[in-house]
Amino acid sequence: MNISKDSVVQLHYSLFDEQDNLIESTSGGNALAYLHGHDNMIPGFEKALEGKAAGEHVSITLTPEQAYGARRADAIQRVPVKHLSGAKVWKKGMTAVVHTEQGPRQVTVEKVGRFMADVDTNHPLAGKTIRFEVDIQDIRAATAEELAHGHAHGVGGHQH
Structure with missing residues (x-):
């Protein structure tokens, strides 16, 4: 199965800034789970993962416009x-x-x-180019409940 709208994606990622400093990582913990195509991740991230398969490693570099936007002086x-x-x-x-x-x-x-x-009120990463190193762990079809709620459930996702 490949990543597409209404699929639940489980992945590990590491996020780096422009100077290659590690900002955050899921390594050593549970994989992150999200419902693809429902605005649960930044648009550039989802676009880069569209069509990818479990087991793939993806390097994603996003400009401010693809990530958290330009810094606004009036914020x-x-x-x-x-x-x-x-x-x-x-x-x-x-x-x-x-x-x-x-x-x-x-x-x-x-x-x-x-x-x-x-x-x-700018996002801390607004105005910055960022890079994700992503390891896709699993992909599955979303349940009816996940689609109704608009997010993934279970380990790495939303807990009710």
């Missing part, structure tokens, strides 16, 4: 410090989570005062 927002989660004391450069109407969102602290903080 600085002022929020109450009490809305930042992830630490007790905040400093410039730290990553925080802010809960929004669209769900949790990662932000980078730019400036922090006693009650308010200026945060950069």
